[in-house]
Amino acid sequence: MIYVIMGVSGCGKSSFGAFLSEKLGWPVHEGDEFHPQENIDKMARGEPLTDQDRLPWLLKLHEVIERERSSGCDALVVCSALKHLYRHILLYGSKALASSSSPNQDILPQASPHVFFIFLHGDYDLIHQRMVDRMGHYMKADLLRSQFDVLEPPLEEENILTLDIRRNFPDMAVEVEAHIMSLRSSPMS
Numbered sequence: 001m002i003y004v005i006m007g008v009s010g011c012g013k014s015s016f017g018a019f020l021s022e023k024l025g026w027p028v029h030e031g032d033e034f035h036p037q038e039n040i041d042k043m044a045r046g047e048p049l050t051d052q053d054r055l056p057w058l059l060k061l062h063e064v065i066e067r068e069r070s071s072g073c074d075a076l077v078v079c080s081a082l083k084h085l086y087r088h089i090l091l092y093g094s095k096a097l098a099s100s101s102s103p104n105q106d107i108l109p110q111a112s113p114h115v116f117f118i119f120l121h122g123d124y125d126l127i128h129q130r131m132v133d134r135m136g137h138y139m140k141a142d143l144l145r146s147q148f149d150v151l152e153p154p155l156e157e158e159n160i161l162t163l164d165i166r167r168n169f170p171d172m173a174v175e176v177e178a179h180i181m182s183l184r185s186s187p188m189s
Helices: 013-024 037-044 051-071 084-092 094-101 124-133 141-150 169-185
Strands: 002-006 028-030 075-078 115-121 160-164
Touching: 002 013, 002 051, 002 084, 013 028, 013 075, 013 115, 013 169, 028 051, 037 051, 051 075, 051 084, 084 094, 084 115, 115 169, 124 141, 160 169
Parallel strands: 002 075, 002 115, 028 075, 115 160
Antiparallel strands: none
């Protein structure tokens, strides 16, 4: 089972990913570590990334997800996954690009079995304050508005678990554990 922890910058993806990794004993793959240097430099200059900037990064994370899925391991992946297309690329790789650009292509399912998204949801003011307070991250608080502008909140059919970031990590983790248990006890798994 793979959980992609998603949301805008500053919502707590990396911190919650580390917390959940410790609690579940699952490896966590930090999406920031897969960005090419050009993307990091661009964000450090205060420039938002384009879809073209994000594509190689998303394809690398798709490979990570596929490797973990193929090995039968449980894992966490931290990635903003702001747009529906980005989530589709994480699930289907370059097939998602072909499907989105050609009306004659087979329609890919909205979700993939055993890959779930945890959407860390919070309001702009709370997340902006968190970004102003954090130290040492290349993503500047000034870019938060561009993240909210691009965000396409996930739909229920995308295998989504939405968590309110005003809650504490232990409470959020309990909800994730309950989700895992319900999936493992369901006859579909």
